[in-house]
Amino acid sequence: MSLFSSKKTKKPSASETSGLAELALKTIHDGVLITDRNNIIQFINPAAITMTDCGSANNAIGLDYGLLIKLESKEGRELSDQENPLLNAMKNNQPLESFRGSLIVGQTNKRLPISISVLPADNLGGQKIITFRNITKELEEEGAQTEFISTASHEMRTPVATIDGYLSLCLNPATATIDARAKGYLDAAQTASKHLGKLFQDLLDATKLDDGRIRPKFKPMEMVGAVRTITNSFQTRATEAKLNLRFGSEDISPSDSRRLNQVVYGFVDPTFLVEIMSNLIENALKYTPAGGSIYVNVLGDGDRVLINVTDTGIGISADDLAHIFQKFYRADNSDTREIGGTGLGLYLVKQRVEAMGGRVWAESAFGEGSTFYVSLPRLTGEEYEKRMIAFNNNINGGIK
Amino acid sequence: MSKIMVVEDDASLREIYSIRITADGYDVVSAGDGEEALAVAVREKPDLILSDVMMPKISGFDMLDILRSTPETADIKVIMMTALSSDDQRARGERLGANRYLVKSQVGIEDVVNAIHEVLGDRPAVPQSAAAQPAAQPTTPTPSQPMTQPVPQPMPQQPQTTYGPAQ
Numbered sequence: 001m002s003l004f005s006s007k008k009t010k011k012p013s014a015s016e017t018s019g020l021a022e023l024a025l026k027t028i029h030d031g032v033l034i035t036d037r038n039n040i041i042q043f044i045n046p047a048a049i050t051m052t053d054c055g056s057a058n059n060a061i062g063l064d065y066g067l068l069i070k071l072e073s074k075e076g077r078e079l080s081d082q083e084n085p086l087l088n089a090m091k092n093n094q095p096l097e098s099f100r101g102s103l104i105v106g107q108t109n110k111r112l113p114i115s116i117s118v119l120p121a122d123n124l125g126g127q128k129i130i131t132f133r134n135i136t137k138e139l140e141e142e143g144a145q146t147e148f149i150s151t152a153s154h155e156m157r158t159p160v161a162t163i164d165g166y167l168s169l170c171l172n173p174a175t176a177t178i179d180a181r182a183k184g185y186l187d188a189a190q191t192a193s194k195h196l197g198k199l200f201q202d203l204l205d206a207t208k209l210d211d212g213r214i215r216p217k218f219k220p221m222e223m224v225g226a227v228r229t230i231t232n233s234f235q236t237r238a239t240e241a242k243l244n245l246r247f248g249s250e251d252i253s254p255s256d257s258r259r260l261n262q263v264v265y266g267f268v269d270p271t272f273l274v275e276i277m278s279n280l281i282e283n284a285l286k287y288t289p290a291g292g293s294i295y296v297n298v299l300g301d302g303d304r305v306l307i308n309v310t311d312t313g314i315g316i317s318a319d320d321l322a323h324i325f326q327k328f329y330r331a332d333n334s335d336t337r338e339i340g341g342t343g344l345g346l347y348l349v350k351q352r353v354e355a356m357g358g359r360v361w362a363e364s365a366f367g368e369g370s371t372f373y374v375s376l377p378r379l380t381g382e383e384y385e386k387r388m389i390a391f392n393n394n395i396n397g398g399i400k
Numbered sequence: 401m402s403k404i405m406v407v408e409d410d411a412s413l414r415e416i417y418s419i420r421i422t423a424d425g426y427d428v429v430s431a432g433d434g435e436e437a438l439a440v441a442v443r444e445k446p447d448l449i450l451s452d453v454m455m456p457k458i459s460g461f462d463m464l465d466i467l468r469s470t471p472e473t474a475d476i477k478v479i480m481m482t483a484l485s486s487d488d489q490r491a492r493g494e495r496l497g498a499n500r501y502l503v504k505s506q507v508g509i510e511d512v513v514n515a516i517h518e519v520l521g522d523r524p525a526v527p528q529s530a531a532a533q534p535a536a537q538p539t540t541p542t543p544s545q546p547m548t549q550p551v552p553q554p555m556p557q558q559p560q561t562t563y564g565p566a567q
Binding site: 154157158161162165166168169172174175201 | 410412413416417419420423424483504505508509510
């Protein structure tokens with residue numbers, strides 16, 4: 001029996017329905033805007049008026065939506081046109097699903113954390129419906145959760161260090177004498193305790209960015225040199241694992257197959273860059289069997305810095321590919337189960353890349369190797385010079 | 401024989417460090433907090449102090465500050481250890497005259513022992529394998545490399561035995 005056919009109640013009339021719809025829009029806390037095909041505001045509900053502090057519907061209707069909805073990144077950074085998903089959705093008449101950003105409130109210095117969506121209407125009018133909601137409370141709850149994980153992970157580090165420390169003493173002939181069997185068991189115990197320690201460290205690292213305790217500290221940098229240095233620091237490990245690790249040449253570049261020894265400038269947090277590249281290269285090392293190769297390359301691709309880490313390893317299936325950047329996700333197959341990992345590495349990479357205004361994605365097929373791409377904002381030579389001067393002035397004149 | 405003072409509020413970690421450092425031929429004294437450390441430092445006059453930063457009563461930094469401003473202890477070598485890796489912490493350590501500043505999550509106990517040898521100049525730092533010991537080299541008078549790098553060291557350079565998380 002259908003849920004909808006059981007009772008015989010009087011259906012509301014068209015005008016009653018319209019009245020009900022109006023009631024909904026007037027009452028809800030979510031902000032709603034409707035624009036015409038040219039992005040001019042035709043309708044604004046009370047919640048949106050309040051959140052944007054525009055005073056009244058009349059002040060908003062007739063304006064380009066961009067004059068009312070000014071966004072910064074959720075970390076409070078300016079969003080370039082390229083990085084602004086709202087702008088792109090409105091420009092291209094595309095939907096936008098729940099973008100978290102920071103709304104600049106009216107003419108004030110106040111910021112409101114919001115989650116904003118765009119839905120092109122499916123009628124002939126070409127209108128667009130923008131909805132957004134205040135996520136302050138959500139962020140607080142998430143913050144509390146993050147804080148808990150962070151505190152717990154931090155607390156657990158001392159016992160883990162203690163376990164590892166005593167195991168080291170057992171395994172060191174200068175401080176203890178053990179038989180061969182004990183050595184085997186204790187080695188295994190130490191491996192497990194190191195894994196546990198790494199898990200806590202990764203958790204801590206992931207939460208540090210989540211709860212805003214650390215923010216990127218941007219520095220203008222020459223990217224080719226920086227990434228080369230990081231790559232070179234992995235040479236020893238690559239050689240030990242019988243892998244060929246190369247920087248620069250013979251890579252797979254999605255946009256250009258020429259390889260130029262360029263000088264490419266970016267504006268990044270150096271620590272984040274090290275963490276990102278280390279994670280990607282470590283993954284390549286882990287998931288590529290002996291005899292394989294890993295290529296790391298940096299290119300200037302238009303106004304982006306494009307970095308790729310390509311390996312000839314075990315690859316990632318299409319099913320897993322959609323999920324690998326999620327927290328704790330680990331591709332589960334006989335190869336990965338043996339290799340081990342915390343499932344947080346790529347989540348961390350994505351977090352940090354996005355905090356710097358970049359994008360990370362992967363291309364792979366199971367059994368056929370993988371390529372991870374990182375795209376970051378690029379500076380021209382001139383911009384680099386300017387920012388270096390500003391950066392050095394801050395260092396010398398600023399308070400430490 | 402050189403004397404090392406270990407300052408660490410966790411009793412187990414204190415024991416682990418003491419045993420490991422003693423095994424390299426040093427005399428070891430210890431303290432459980434910054435206050436005790438100052439008293440022990442004046443009494444025992446260690447050649448080097450290995451100290452945690454986050455401790456009850458007074459922090460490792462405050463202890464370092466007082467050490468450096470007291471004539472009897474001003475020249476003791478100091479290696480600071482911390483769970484925090486922020487640059488301001490490192491800079492603060494440098495300013496207060498720490499000879500080394502190690503981040504717990506990035507170094508293992510063997511790295512700490514190597515650092516002690518390096519700072520005291522009684523044996524050059526040994527890389528991963530326990531190779532035959534080459535001739536000793538003089539210590540650098542200024543605070544050494546790890547504290548002044550503009551770009552942080554990538555983690556994988558650390559040898560196998562880690563104090564905390566695994567590589």
